[in-house]
Amino acid sequence: MSKIRLLVLCGGQSEEHEVSLSSAKSVLEALPKDRFEVTPVVITREGKWLPPSETPHALERGSAPSGGELVLSQASSAAGFDVVFPLLHGPMGEDGTVQGLLRLAGIPFVGSSVLASSVCMDKIMMKSVLATYNIPQVAYQAVTHHEFSSHPEKIIDRLEHLGYPVFVKPANLGSSVGISKAKNPEELRAALRFAFQFDRRVIVEASTKGKPRELEVAILGNDNPKASPVGELTFDSEFYDYETKYTAGRAEMHIPANVPAEISAQVQAMALESYKILDCAGLARIDFFYVPESGELYLNELNTIPGFTKTSMYPKLWEAGGLSYAELVSRLVELALEQRN
Numbered sequence: 433m434s435k436i437r438l439l440v441l442c443g444g445q446s447e448e449h450e451v452s453l454s455s456a457k458s459v460l461e462a463l464p465k466d467r468f469e470v471t472p473v474v475i476t477r478e479g480k481w482l483p484p485s486e487t488p489h490a491l492e493r494g495s496a497p498s499g500g501e502l503v504l505s506q507a508s509s510a511a512g513f514d515v516v517f518p519l520l521h522g523p524m525g526e527d528g529t530v531q532g533l534l535r536l537a538g539i540p541f542v543g544s545s546v547l548a549s550s551v552c553m554d555k556i557m558m559k560s561v562l563a564t565y566n567i568p569q570v571a572y573q574a575v576t577h578h579e580f581s582s583h584p585e586k587i588i589d590r591l592e593h594l595g596y597p598v599f600v601k602p603a604n605l606g607s608s609v610g611i612s613k614a615k616n617p618e619e620l621r622a623a624l625r626f627a628f629q630f631d632r633r634v635i636v637e638a639s640t641k642g643k644p645r646e647l648e649v650a651i652l653g654n655d656n657p658k659a660s661p662v663g664e665l666t667f668d669s670e671f672y673d674y675e676t677k678y679t680a681g682r683a684e685m686h687i688p689a690n691v692p693a694e695i696s697a698q699v700q701a702m703a704l705e706s707y708k709i710l711d712c713a714g715l716a717r718i719d720f721f722y723v724p725e726s727g728e729l730y731l732n733e734l735n736t737i738p739g740f741t742k743t744s745m746y747p748k749l750w751e752a753g754g755l756s757y758a759e760l761v762s763r764l765v766e767l768a769l770e771q772r773n
């Protein structure tokens with residue numbers, strides 16, 4: 433049997449460039465060499481696809497020089513491979529853009545299609561779709577920059593019904609960038625102005641009643657997806673902000689989560705249902721808020737390309753579910769090839 437020629441795309445233009453490089457290094461180390469011939473390609477922060485010859489160096493250095501060539505011509509570097517693993521997080525990687533390029537190039541890839549990738553990346557679209565299926569979520573309201581700059585006070589009034597505090601988030605970002613918690617109208621104005629620096633569409637969410645417990649579950653599969661055991665993240669900061677996410681030792685992972693069995697079962701069922709509603713494929717990590725005192729259990733978000741280092745939540749959840757890191761990566765490649773039909 434000939435080896436599967438796998439192209440791993442990593443780096444990318446989002447805040448999660450470094451995380452992506454670490455994920456890629458883990459994948460390169462883990463894949464069985466007798467079955468896979470793996471080529472990593474680093475996409476620089478400026479969007480240039482480095483030729484494979486420059487990639488090992490860029491992976492070690494952690495970053496890469498500038499560029500800015502036409503991306504379409506660069507997609508041709510994906511030709512000659514059996515399958516692509518776009519190990520890219522956030523905008524210009526997880527949001528359907530790279531997926532569209534690969535689709536046009538006719539190369540199977542790991543993970544969700546263009547539609548599911550872009551809907552899951554957009555907090556407003558994702559929540560609106562899931563709301564029509566009555567998936568429990570916090571109350572929310574979308575605001576555009578145009579609306580806010582035209583009638584700021586009217587918008588502040590319109591958001592009143594959510595109650596304070598509220599969470600204000602750019603629609604299309606990740607890593608908690610641009611997110612603030614606002615405790616009064618004054619802070620809400622500032623939070624909106626801040627979020628609009630990152631996106632022309634912003635979502636304002638009611639807060640859970642008290643600090644929520646943060647539960648996460650890993651989904652794997654195409655048409656018949658399976659859920660991993662449920663995990664929990666704990667930390668001391670007020671919410672899971674950028675600093676807490678990316679400072680080593682600030683957050684702790686607990687697998688399995690120490691919650692009642694019926695809560696884990698509900699999380700898994702809700703995650704599987706949402707995965708199918710949004711037509712995800714391959715993988716997704718789905719995050720929930722749980723408040724034991726009020727009994728609130730809400731879906732917060734779906735990540736179609738979750739962090740994938742050996743110590744990241746997604747692979748750790750599957751390890752607890754009986755799949756080693758290497759088995760997981762091999763399975764994802766198989767699922768990508770399956771989707772061709």
Ligand SMILES: Nc1ncnc2c1ncn2[C@@H]1O[C@H](COP(=O)(O)OP(=O)(O)O)[C@@H](O)[C@H]1O
Binds near residue numbers: 599637
């Ligand atoms: N409605 C909410 N109620 C309570 N906490 C929230 C709410 N929304 C966000 N948070 C806190 O902010 C963090 C980041 O929000 P999230 O929507 O997950 O953004 P990102 O996509 O950047 O990860 C969450 O993990 C949680 O700690």
Ligand SMILES: [Mg+2]
Binds near residue numbers: 719733
């Ligand atoms: Mg999050």
